[in-house]
Amino acid sequence: MASDFNQMPVHAAITAIAHDFHRRGWMAGTAGNLSTRSKDGKGLWITSSGLPKGKLDTRDLILMGLEGNEIQQRLRDDARPSAETSIHQTIYTLFPNAQACFHIHTVDACLATAKIEPQTQSMPLPPLEMIKGLDIWEESPQVALALFDNRLDVPSIAHEIHKRFTAEPPQIPALMIRNHGITVWGGSLQQTYNRIEIIEFIMSYIARQ
Numbered sequence: 001m002a003s004d005f006n007q008m009p010v011h012a013a014i015t016a017i018a019h020d021f022h023r024r025g026w027m028a029g030t031a032g033n034l035s036t037r038s039k040d041g042k043g044l045w046i047t048s049s050g051l052p053k054g055k056l057d058t059r060d061l062i063l064m065g066l067e068g069n070e071i072q073q074r075l076r077d078d079a080r081p082s083a084e085t086s087i088h089q090t091i092y093t094l095f096p097n098a099q100a101c102f103h104i105h106t107v108d109a110c111l112a113t114a115k116i117e118p119q120t121q122s123m124p125l126p127p128l129e130m131i132k133g134l135d136i137w138e139e140s141p142q143v144a145l146a147l148f149d150n151r152l153d154v155p156s157i158a159h160e161i162h163k164r165f166t167a168e169p170p171q172i173p174a175l176m177i178r179n180h181g182i183t184v185w186g187g188s189l190q191q192t193y194n195r196i197e198i199i200e201f202i203m204s205y206i207a208r209q
Ligand SMILES: [Zn+2]
Pocket: 032, 084, 103, 104, 105, 180, 181
């Protein structure tokens, strides 16, 4: 196996990351979705809906545009898009440098976000050494993660993300959805992988405080 996900064929890398996150309990059952921007930049390859992430294979990805529900390319006839695709579409639309976007459901993210007062839209982060891994090089940094309310209708969460980030870009390339999970993006698969490990580390810390 290559030492870096950026060195692997994209579909193989996403499959390996899904298996890794499933082993860690970050993509239990069919939860969560992983995507990468397509080569032409006009769409995204994303894990198709309703599949157990621990058993995902390289054909379980679909090509979607940056908006809408229409599948542009599928490798299996029964593949279907997840409602959470709208969150990925919003991230790639807002951030032209984003090449990968991961969305996971973790116990610690649920516990940590549940500690934040209702109606509060940001989550201050403790000044941990690990924050340097998010490219923040300050003594005792004062940074916060954007926090969104969970809704049954995921496209409405995506709409809220678009609205809020257009008005005020986030300090950190990540966002939290209350009682739901973590979404992180980056300039490559490996960078996004590294960042989500850091965010989850911070969530574990907050959950245990
Ligand atoms: Zn989710």
